[in-house]
Amino acid sequence: MKTFLTALTAILYICLPSQAQPDSQGTKDTKNKPNFVIIFTDDQGYGDLGCFGSKTVRTPHLDRLAAEGCKFTSFVSASSVCTPSRAALLTGCYPKRLSMAKGVLFPTSTTGLNPAEHTIADHLKQQGYATACFGKWHLGHHPETLPRAHGFDVYFGIPYSNDMNHPDNEGRPQSTPEVMDLLWNNPASTLTKWKTPLMENESIVELPVDQRTITRRCTDRGIAFIKENRKRPFFLYLPYSMPHIPLYVPDDMRDPDPKRAYINTIEHLDKEMGRIFDTLRELELADNTYVIFTTDNGPWLKFAHHGGSAGPLRDGKMSTDVLVLAAARTGTTPRPWKCCCPSNTVNPNPFTLPVMS
Numbered sequence: 001m002k003t004f005l006t007a008l009t010a011i012l013y014i015c016l017p018s019q020a021q022p023d024s025q026g027t028k029d030t031k032n033k034p035n036f037v038i039i040f041t042d043d044q045g046y047g048d049l050g051c052f053g054s055k056t057v058r059t060p061h062l063d064r065l066a067a068e069g070c071k072f073t074s075f076v077s078a079s080s081v082c083t084p085s086r087a088a089l090l091t092g093c094y095p096k097r098l099s100m101a102k103g104v105l106f107p108t109s110t111t112g113l114n115p116a117e118h119t120i121a122d123h124l125k126q127q128g129y130a131t132a133c134f135g136k137w138h139l140g141h142h143p144e145t146l147p148r149a150h151g152f153d154v155y156f157g158i159p160y161s162n163d164m165n166h167p168d169n170e171g172r173p174q175s176t177p178e179v180m181d182l183l184w185n186n187p188a189s190t191l192t193k194w195k196t197p198l199m200e201n202e203s204i205v206e207l208p209v210d211q212r213t214i215t216r217r218c219t220d221r222g223i224a225f226i227k228e229n230r231k232r233p234f235f236l237y238l239p240y241s242m243p244h245i246p247l248y249v250p251d252d253m254r255d256p257d258p259k260r261a262y263i264n265t266i267e268h269l270d271k272e273m274g275r276i277f278d279t280l281r282e283l284e285l286a287d288n289t290y291v292i293f294t295t296d297n298g299p300w301l302k303f304a305h306h307g308g309s310a311g312p313l314r315d316g317k318m319s320t321d322v323l324v325l326a327a328a329r330t331g332t333t334p335r336p337w338k339c340c341c342p343s344n345t346v347n348p349n350p351f352t353l354p355v356m357s
């Protein structure tokens with residue numbers, strides 16, 4: 001399994017034609033097109049993977065991805081907070097151009113990503129790809145700004161951060177490490193302390209979402225989507241809501257020590273990544289699938305052991321200094337698209353999403 005990390009938008013915008021080319025039968029030629037899986041975790045630190053130097057977090061599945069691919073060690077996020085970072089990832093534009101540079105959206109927000117903008121999903125859908133978003137969207141929770149207005153065929157996930165309450169954002173627990181300890185000690189607090197919604201396309205289907213299960217359920221959706229679309233090109237976007245506070249894992253994964261809450265959460269995410277990667281291997285899709293693993297804005301350092309580590313880098317979320325991770329490509333067969341990297345390599349060249357596009 002070879003890996004690359006941040007060259008995703010370069011591949012999408014440079015290597016693929018801008019318009020689908022109908023064949024003689026009028027159908028879009030989708031033969032030999034690669035699949036894309038973008039995994040975008042929330043508030044993870046640069047130093048929170050074994051392959052990026054962590055001595056405390058065990059991430060064997062992501063470490064394998066890095067060992068068989070390429071780490072991009074100078075991949076720079078376009079913003080230090082969620083909404084503008086996600087807008088840049090999906091559009092290749094600087095957040096300011098999108099009018100999305102002023103912080104994050106809240107449940108009371110009336111705006112979102114302009115549906116006239118072109119996302120990766122829009123472009124790939126035009127190419128005949130199946131497209132799906134399972135996870136935290138945070139680019140608007142009104143129908144005209146949700147994923148299906150931006151090129152995704154299906155959506156399942158939470159529309160904004162998991163520490164936000166529907167519909168007025170009132171009544172949330174205090175945001176301190178001490179309160180997060182109390183919540184960790186009480187897993188059922190996900191059902192009593194928060195009012196974060198779970199959405200299926202444009203409808204709320206669970207309120208509050210059981211945050212213990214959301215990572216695993218998004219993975220389940222992702223695996224089902226891969227299986228369903230194994231014979232056609234697909235784009236799967238998995239913007240997990242973890243490890244943004246409050247941290248939750250399934251009861252069967254939970255380490256009762258709140259000091260290990262963040263470690264536990266990342267190790268659960270890694271296990272879920274293993275399920276995705278195993279699915280690609282089992283379906284013999286690994287040679288034709290680019291997997292990009294990265295995160296949105298670096299660790300939320302003020303939450304201590306509920307936040308991550310920037311590793312050798314300075315500062316974290318809400319700092320202009322943050323730097324994000326890398327990506328990976330599954331597969332062992334050389335492909336004509338030249339953006340991919342040989343296995344077990346490090347690409348130190350600086351990238352930003354808008355520059356790549």
Ligand SMILES: [Ca+2]
Binds near residue numbers: 043081244297
């Ligand atoms: Ca974030």
